[in-house]
Amino acid sequence: MRDFFLTHEDRAFRAEVRTFMSRELAPKVNLIERDQDFSAQLALVRVLGQAGYLKLMFPDLYRGALPKPGLTHAVIVSEEAAYLNYAFETTIATALSCAYPIHRFARESLRERYLLPILEGRSLGSVCMTEPSVGSDSAGMETRIRFDEEAGEWVVSGVKRYISNASKANVYIVWGVTDPDLPPQKGLTAVLIPAHAKGLTFPRLYDFVGRRGSIVGEVAMDEVRVPGENLLGEVNGGFNIMLSAFNFERVILGGSGLGVARAAFDIACQHAQSRVSFGQKLGQKQLIWDMIAQMSWKIDAAELLTHRAAKMYDSGIGGKDLMREASQAKLVATETAVFCADRTVQILGGDGVTRQYGKAEQLYRDARTLPIVGGTSEMCKYLIASREMPSLRLNL
Ligand SMILES: Cc1cc2nc3c(=O)[nH]c(=O)nc-3n(C[C@H](O)[C@H](O)[C@H](O)COP(=O)(O)OP(=O)(O)OC[C@H]3O[C@@H](n4cnc5c(N)ncnc54)[C@H](O)[C@@H]3O)c2cc1C
Known part of the structure; x- marks a missing residue:
């Protein structure tokens, strides 16, 4: 069921x-x-x-x-x-x-x-963590945030890349280092920067293999000043904000992966039941059964994990107690999307890689970003394993 x-x-x-x-x-x-x-x-x-x-x-x-x-x-x-x-x-x-x-x-x-x-859908937001030299390893962030006591303002300088909704969002959450002398997890702060802030620019938009139509670009901050009240949470409390945002984002990404996987699976099932090859429906061949069965159970596994994580969150479980489940949901659903898009292209043959015959090729391109965004599959595996072996420190 x-x-x-x-x-x-x-x-x-x-x-x-x-x-x-x-x-x-x-x-x-x-x-x-x-x-x-x-x-x-x-x-x-x-x-x-x-x-x-x-x-x-x-x-x-x-x-x-x-x-x-x-x-x-x-x-x-x-x-x-x-x-x-x-x-x-x-x-x-x-x-x-x-x-x-x-x-x-x-x-x-x-x-x-x-x-x-x-x-209310009247404006967009954006979150800025990734930098040119820092992706998975957020500890090495180079963006600097300092407080100008006299002006009562936060001053932000740095460059973020691969930022979704860059240049289209009305407000940006930016993470940066406030205290370089503290360990990275303790010296990060998050502030809100409105799109009209002086010194905020969008030097480049990227062209991706998939997700066509979405906007992803660079966000550069040159001594951007925002009022003191634009601080999120506490000074040096940015890492915990990042953690809770990741839990939320990863469960949502479970839903994204499921949507892409299901879209591909429906195309595969439909094709396998209508295309005739060697005198029989393609779906009657055992090698095709194997692919359909694998897609089916992977989607169900992804769905169960994603819904479990969402229900856990809705029952009040969060923070580190949700980290393993949110990471499992994201990992399995996004890898399932890639698997299903790939197998669907294979089942469709030439039609799978042609723009003229439906959407399989688009799903194949779209799916590929899923195991990269919001914490790569490798990072999710580290987080899962670290929860299973609490006596060992996470060693990246
Ligand atoms: C379409 C798109 C939209 C995005 N939107 C946003 C956004 O809105 N906001 C934002 O902040 N970021 C965004 N990102 C960035 C995304 O979060 C990063 O790309 C991701 O975190 C990986 O970082 P990286 O690209 O620098 O790769 P790296 O961190 O350099 O990693 C490269 C590869 O090495 C692996 N790797 C790294 N370290 C280890 C290790 N210790 N052991 C084993 N393997 C390792 C990774 O898993 C990955 O496979 C977006 C990216 C894309 C592609």
């Missing part, structure tokens, strides 16, 4: 979101993928916000029909969006990854200014 962890209410919500996505997103996927029309995405984000789907993670702000909205429902939205178009799903998932720390760690005045516009 699919959806085993979901309640009757969760399933009804999924049906509602699926209808919503086929009405609103499905007609726009060509504009996003082929024409790379970002204004089409912005219009969709607005519709999604108006429907209340961006507030699911924030029960105090949510005003929709669900009595207990939560991460489970946000994952459902991600899965259904990614099923139709992964690029669009990354635009909203990134905005939510920015909204989440603002909701939890920002001063009230900033929440009012920046949070509601994101959750």
Whole structure:
């Protein structure tokens, strides 16, 4: 049985979101993928916000029909969006990854200014951790954040790269070193930078193999000044904010992986049941059965792990207690997306690698970024193993 962890209410919500996505997103996927029309995405984000789907993670702000909205429902939205178009799903998932720390760690005045516009789909957010010389190894961050006592302002200098929604977001959460003398996990701070801040520029946008239509670029900060109140959490408390943001992001990425995997699997099953080869349906060949069976159980495993992590979060489990489960969900769902997209291309043969015959080739390209973003598969494995062997220090 699919959806085993979901309640009757969760399933009804999924049906509602699926209808919503086929009405609103499905007609726009060509504009996003082929024409790379970002204004089409912005219009969709607005519709999604108006429907209340961006507030699911924030029960105090949510005003929709669900009595207990939560991460489970946000994952459902991600899965259904990614099923139709992964690029669009990354635009909203990134905005939510920015909204989440603002909701939890920002001063009230900033929440009012920046949070509601994101959750109502009127603006976008972005999170900036990765740098040219630092990706997985965030300890080596070179961005510097210092406090100018006289002006009462934070001053930020550095370059971030591979930043989703760069140049399109209205607000950026930036992590940097405030105290280089402390161990890296203790000397990081996060601040909010509005898009109009002087000294904030976007020198380059990247062209990726997949996720076409999403915007990913460089964010450069040259002595950018923001008011003291733009601090998130505490000074030198940035690492813990990063940890909790990663838990949230990884469970959402479980939903993204599931959406892409399911989209590929449906194409494979449909093709295997209709294409005739050597006088029989392709799906009657045992080698094809093997591929279908493997995709099937991998998707179910990914779904169970993702829904378990989301339900754990919704029951109040977080921080280090969710790290293993969130990492497992992200690891298995994103690797499953790559596996399913690859096997689907194989089952389709020439049609699988041709733009003229459907979407398999797009899913193949889209899937490949999934095990890289939000903590690579290797990093997720380290985190999982470190929780299983608590007596050993994580040795990267
Ligand atoms: C499309 C896209 C969107 C992104 N969006 C954002 C964003 O919005 N915000 C943001 O901050 N970042 C973003 N990123 C960056 C992403 O998080 C990083 O690419 C990722 O963390 C990996 O860092 P890296 O690319 O520097 O690779 P590296 O850290 O250099 O790693 C390269 C490879 O080596 C492996 N590796 C590294 N260390 C070890 C080790 N100790 N043992 C074994 N293997 C190891 C990694 O797993 C990886 O396979 C995005 C990236 C992409 C591609």
